[in-house]
Amino acid sequence: MEKLDNIDRDILRILQKDAKTVATVIADQLGMTKTPVYERIKRLEKEGYIKNYIAILDTKKIGESITVFSFVSLEAQKGHLMDEFLLKVQEFKEVMECYVVGGEFDFLLKITIRDLDGYYDFAKSKIASLPNIGAVKSAFVLNEAKNDYQYPLL
Known part of the structure; x- marks a missing residue:
């Protein structure tokens, strides 16, 4: 490369x-x-510098939705349990982004969903039902101040 x-x-x-x-x-x-x-x-x-070409949608024009950032910690941080969590989360269409993070939590999820009731159902039926979940703390986006898709090429 x-x-x-x-x-x-x-x-x-x-x-x-x-x-x-x-x-x-x-x-x-x-x-x-x-x-x-x-x-x-x-x-x-x-060489993989360009992974894909996509259309960036104006979600406000498409319909009502909310964005939620969920911080997830596992009960045990064993490698295979983290891998299982990552594989499962990738199946959830509501999860737009997933990061493995250091600190108090193990993962940060960006979730886009219809409304608060939809998030409650998602959290209860999908996230909380996964094995080894220790805690989930969520922050709800009230206003999107900046959302830039352009990587800063230094």
Whole structure:
């Protein structure tokens, strides 16, 4: 895997802003020709720097939902029990993100769900029903002040 140079970083910055930007437009912005830009994009995809192209949805237009951050701790932090938890959580469509964290809790989950009643049902029937759950503490998002999908390429 090649190391990223400044041109690669510039291409990634452009694609993060708009993944539909075509190689010709990127080449114009960078003062290059289309072919080397296209080849770099293909290499960045092949090497896994670009994992996927997605549409970022305006969730307010789609329908009512709430975002909940749940901090989960396990009763025992044995490796295989943590792995089992991670595998199970990946099956839950409500869990948008899952992080293994250090400190007081073992995991941080970002959950998007219909409403508080929906969260209660989710927490009771899915999270609390998993083996080895020690504690779940949740914070409910009241207002989204910033949500940026662009990774800061230094």
